[in-house]
Amino acid sequence: MQSEPHAGPANLLPPLISKGGVDDFRRSGRTLAAGISPRDDTIAIYATPNADPQTLQAQNASYPEEQNIYLASAQHAPSSERRVFVTDTSVIFAALQRLLTNVRKKDIQVMDHEPTLEALNKLAYDYINFCKECCAYASQSITRTEPLQFSAEHYAKLFSCFSLFTLLYLPDAGHDRAPVGDELMEWLNTHFIQPSTEEGDHLSTLEKPWEDDTFWPYLTRTTLRGMSKASAFFLKELSRHPSMFLQRIAAGLLPLVTNHPRLYQYNAERDFVIAYRRWRDRVKALRLELNRIPDAAREDEAGNWWERMSAIVGLLEGRPDITKRICVDLGADWKEVCVAWSVFVDTRLRRQDMPDVVAHVLNEMPADPTNMEDVIHTSLLLGKPKSVLVEAAQMDIWLAAHFADMMEPLELIESEPDDSDLSLRQQYVLSYTEYLRSDPALWRITVDYMCTCEDIGKQMADEVLVRVPLRLQAPRDSSDASAEHERIRTGNLAGVLKDVAATCFEHQREGVRRTVCRIAAQTFLREQEYGMAVSFCTSAEDWPGLGRIVDRVLDDYITQGPEKFARHVAGIAPSLQVLRAEVGANSVFVHRLLFAVRLAEFHQRRINGDLEEAAADLVAMLREDIAPKSWWAVLLSNAVELLLYGERMLFTTDEACLLLCRLEEIHIRAAQGASEDYLAVLARTTKSGGEKHALQRLQTVRLALARYYARCGVIGVGGKNGIHSS
Numbered sequence: 040m041q042s043e044p045h046a047g048p049a050n051l052l053p054p055l056i057s058k059g060g061v062d063d064f065r066r067s068g069r070t071l072a073a074g075i076s077p078r079d080d081t082i083a084i085y086a087t088p089n090a091d092p093q094t095l096q097a098q099n100a101s102y103p104e105e106q107n108i109y110l111a112s113a114q115h116a117p118s119s120e121r122r123v124f125v126t127d128t129s130v131i132f133a134a135l136q137r138l139l140t141n142v143r144k145k146d147i148q149v150m151d152h153e154p155t156l157e158a159l160n161k162l163a164y165d166y167i168n169f170c171k172e173c174c175a176y177a178s179q180s181i182t183r184t185e186p187l188q189f190s191a192e193h194y195a196k197l198f199s200c201f202s203l204f205t206l207l208y209l210p211d212a213g214h215d216r217a218p219v220g221d222e223l224m225e226w227l228n229t230h231f232i233q234p235s236t237e238e239g240d241h242l243s244t245l246e247k248p249w250e251d252d253t254f255w256p257y258l259t260r261t262t263l264r265g266m267s268k269a270s271a272f273f274l275k276e277l278s279r280h281p282s283m284f285l286q287r288i289a290a291g292l293l294p295l296v297t298n299h300p301r302l303y304q305y306n307a308e309r310d311f312v313i314a315y316r317r318w319r320d321r322v323k324a325l326r327l328e329l330n331r332i333p334d335a336a337r338e339d340e341a342g343n344w345w346e347r348m349s350a351i352v353g354l355l356e357g358r359p360d361i362t363k364r365i366c367v368d369l370g371a372d373w374k375e376v377c378v379a380w381s382v383f384v385d386t387r388l389r390r391q392d393m394p395d396v397v398a399h400v401l402n403e404m405p406a407d408p409t410n411m412e413d414v415i416h417t418s419l420l421l422g423k424p425k426s427v428l429v430e431a432a433q434m435d436i437w438l439a440a441h442f443a444d445m446m447e448p449l450e451l452i453e454s455e456p457d458d459s460d461l462s463l464r465q466q467y468v469l470s471y472t473e474y475l476r477s478d479p480a481l482w483r484i485t486v487d488y489m490c491t492c493e494d495i496g497k498q499m500a501d502e503v504l505v506r507v508p509l510r511l512q513a514p515r516d517s518s519d520a521s522a523e524h525e526r527i528r529t530g531n532l533a534g535v536l537k538d539v540a541a542t543c544f545e546h547q548r549e550g551v552r553r554t555v556c557r558i559a560a561q562t563f564l565r566e567q568e569y570g571m572a573v574s575f576c577t578s579a580e581d582w583p584g585l586g587r588i589v590d591r592v593l594d595d596y597i598t599q600g601p602e603k604f605a606r607h608v609a610g611i612a613p614s615l616q617v618l619r620a621e622v623g624a625n626s627v628f629v630h631r632l633l634f635a636v637r638l639a640e641f642h643q644r645r646i647n648g649d650l651e652e653a654a655a656d657l658v659a660m661l662r663e664d665i666a667p668k669s670w671w672a673v674l675l676s677n678a679v680e681l682l683l684y685g686e687r688m689l690f691t692t693d694e695a696c697l698l699l700c701r702l703e704e705i706h707i708r709a710a711q712g713a714s715e716d717y718l719a720v721l722a723r724t725t726k727s728g729g730e731k732h733a734l735q736r737l738q739t740v741r742l743a744l745a746r747y748y749a750r751c752g753v754i755g756v757g758g759k760n761g762i763h764s765s
Contacts, residue, residue: 051109055086081476084109112477121188124173125437125475129484131165132444136491138162139448149448157212159445163205166441170198196412197438199230200431203419204442207390208449218311219390220381221302224265227378233371234260239269248276250340255347260369262296262351263379270296284332285344291325292348295355315386322355357383363403373397373404374416394422424451428467440471440488456493465492469499482507483542490546501551504543509536509555511562553579564588567595570610573632577618585618585628592635593670597723601642601677608639634665638674645680654681654689661701671701672721672733675740682743692751699744702737709734 055071056064064086072087085108117125138158142149149155177191206222214222234257242248242257249255254273261269274296277289300318305311329345329352337345353361362384366376377400381388388396397420406417411434418426424446432439443464446452452463461469469492475485482503489500536559543552556579563572569592576585592611596604615636618629641656657674660666666674678698681689690698705717709730718733725732 082111082113114474114477116478119185119188120173120177128166128169131162133487135162150450160209163209167201170194170201174198200415200438202226203416207419217308218302218387220386220388223378224382228264249280256369259351259365263354267297282339284336288329288348295322326352354383359384373400373406376400376404393420397421436471436474439467443467461495468492469496486542501548504539504551505554507539509559511559557581557584560584564591567607569607570614573611573614577614582628589631589635602646605639605642608635611636637665650681650684650689658694662697669716669720672705672718672737675702676721676736679740679743682747695747702740
C-alpha cells in the first residue's frame with residue numbers, strides 16, 4: 040500500500056470493446072468479470088457469459104470461443120524518479136544481503152560484533168542519502184520529461200523516518216550507550232526546520248528588532264534548537280536596548296548560549312558531565328542576577344522583557360515546567376518537547392530511556408493520528424518495531440520492507456517464521472516484491488528480493504523467472520535488438536536470456552534455468568531453428584524435448600521436402616558433436632538426432648551433385664543401423680535416383696545386395712502385418728498417403744535394383760572405385 044499515488048483507471052490492450060461497441064458486446068451475451076489473485080495484487084479481467092447457455096442460444100447470442108484474459112496490477116508501476124529510487128536502493132539491499140551471508144557463514148552474532156554493526160550503520164546511511172537525494176531532485180523547479188510519481192514531501196518523510204531509525208537503533212560506533220540529546224536535536228533541526236530563515240532575515244533588517252512581535256519567539260526558538268549563532272546575533276542586538284538591565288543580562292546570556300556544552304565536543308562522557316555542571320553553575324548565577332532586577336525595570340514599550348528572558352534562562356536551567364511551557368507557547372509538537380527534554384532537562388538521557396519520556400509527553404501532547412510520518416516517529420521513539428512496520432507499510436511499502444530487513448539482524452523483530460511459514464521480515468519484503476511486480480521489467484530486482492525469503496520466496500522467484508519474456512523472435516526494426524538476436528543465433532548467450540541465466544546461477548536456481556532453456560528451445564522449434572532448439576534442449580538436459588525436436592525435424596522432411604529439410608537441419612551438426620560427448624545425454628534421442636543429421640547431409644550432397652558421397656551416406660545409414668526401420672523404405676526410395684545414375688556405378692555389388700536385403704525385409708514384415716512399422720513414413724510422402732502407393736514406390740526400387748544388377752554384370756563392380764559406363 041502506498042500513501043501516493045494509487046493506481047488509476049486501466050485500459051485494456053487490445054481493446055475488449057471497440058469504441059461505440061458496448062451495445063454489440065451486450066448483445067453477444069457477455070459481461071465483464073474480474074478475479075483477484077490469492078497470492079499477489081494481480082487482477083484478472085475477462086469477458087464471461089451473462090446467462091446460461093440455453094438462454095444465450097435462444098437469444099442467438101454468439102461470440103468467439105477464445106477470449107483474452109487481461110492481467111493488471113492494483114498498484115502503479117514505478118516510473119520517473121521512483122523507478123530510479125527503487126533501482127538504486129536495491130543495490131544497497133544486495134550489499135546488505137552479502138554482508139549478512141558472510142556473517143552467518145562465520146557464525147558471528149551481529150549484536151556482539153562491532154565491525155558488522157559499523158557496516159550496517161554505513162548501509163543505513165546509504166539508504167538515508169538516497170532518500171535525501173531523491174527529495175532534493177523532486178524539489179527542483181526544472182523541466183521534466185515525465186511528471187514526478189511521488190512528491191518531494193513523500194521522500195522527505197522517508198528521509199526523516201530512516202534517519203530517526205538509524206539514530207535510535209544503529210548509532211555510530213561508541214554512541215549506543217551515550218546521551219542521545221544532541222543527536223536528536225540535530226535530527227529535529229534537519230527535518231523540521233524552525234524558526235524559518237525568512238523570520239531571521241526580517242528581524243535583521245529592523246533598527247529595533249526587539250520591538251517586533253516575532254523577536255522573542257524567534258530568540259527563544261533559536262536557543263531551544265541550539266542555534267547559537269542566530270541567538271548570539273540577536274543577543275548582541277540587545278546591547279542597543281534602552282534598558283541597562285536587559286543589556287547586562289543579554290551580555291551574560293551570550294557566552295552561555297554560545298558555549299553550551301555538547302557531547303560531541305568531548306572525548307569522554309565524564310568530561311562532558313563535568314563541563315556541563317560548571318556551565319549550569321554559571322546559568323544559576325545569571326538567574327540570581329536576573330531575579331535582582333527591580334519589578335519596575337522589567338518592561339519596555341513592547342512588553343515584559345523580563346518574563347521572556349526568564350523563560351530562556353529557565354530553559355537553560357533545565358526546568359521541566361518551563362521547558363514544556365515554552366514549547367506550548369511556540370506551538371511545538373510532542374517531538375520538540377521530547378528533544379528539548381533530552382537536551383536541557385535530562386542531559387544524560389540515553390536511547391534506552393527515551394520510551395518513558397516519550398510516553399509521558401504523549402499523554403499531554405498526543406501525536407497526529409492522521410499524519411503517518413508522525414505516527415511512525417512515535418513508534419520508533421517508543422521502541423515498538425512491529426508497530427513501526429505496520430505504519431510504514433501504510434505510508435510506503437518500500438520503507439516497511441527495508442526497515443524489516445534491518446530490524447531482523449538487529450534482533451528488533453523475531454527471525455522465526457509464524458504460522459504462514461514466513462518471518463515478519465519476509466512478509467514485508469515479499470509485500471514489496473508484489474509492488475515491484477507491477478513493472479515486469481523490474482524482474483531482476485524482484486527476484487533478488489524474493490530469493491532472500493527462504494523457500495517460499497525462492498518459489499515465487501521461480502515463477503517470475505520462467506515468465507520473463509525472452510524476446511527470442513527475430514526483431515523487425517531495432518538494430519540493437521537485431522545484433523542481440525544474431526549473437527544468440529551464433530550460440531552465445533545474450534540479452535534477456537543471458538540475464539535470466541546469470542540470475543539463475545547467482546541464486547542457484549538450476550531447475551529454473553533448465554525450464555527457461557526448455558522454453559527457449561520451444562521458441563526456436565516453432566521458428567524451425569533446430570540447431571538452437573537442440574542446443575537449449577541439451578543445456579536443459581531435456582531428452583524427451585530433444586526427441587520432440589527430432590520428430591519435428593523428420594516431419595519437415597515429409598511435409599516440406601528434402602531441400603528445405605536439409606537447410607533446416609544444417610545448424611544441428613555442431614550441437615550433435617556436443618551431445619555425443621555429453622555424459623548424461625540419452626543415447627536413444629541422440630541416435631535419432633544423428634539419423635536426422637546424416638539424412639540431411641545425404642540430401643545436401645545429392646542436391647549439390649556429390650552423388651558418390653551421397654551413396655556412401657545412404658549405405659552407411661542402413662549398414663550401421665543409424666536409420667530407424669520405419670525410414671528404411673524412404674531411404675530405399677531415395678536410392679532410385681542413384682541406382683539409375685547413368686554416368687557412374689555408385690554402389691558396389693555388396694552395397695546393392697544390402698539395399699536388396701533391406702527391401703526384402705520390408706516386404707516380408709509388411710506381409711506379416713507390420714506394415715505400419717515399415718511403410719507408414721513412406722506412405723506419408725505419397726499423394727494419397729496410403730500403403731498401396733508406398734508399395735508401388737518400393738516396386739520402383741525393386742526394378743531399379745534389378746537394372747543395377749544387370750549393369751553390374753555387364754561392366755563390373757560399381758561404387759567409389761567403380762568404372763564409367765561406356
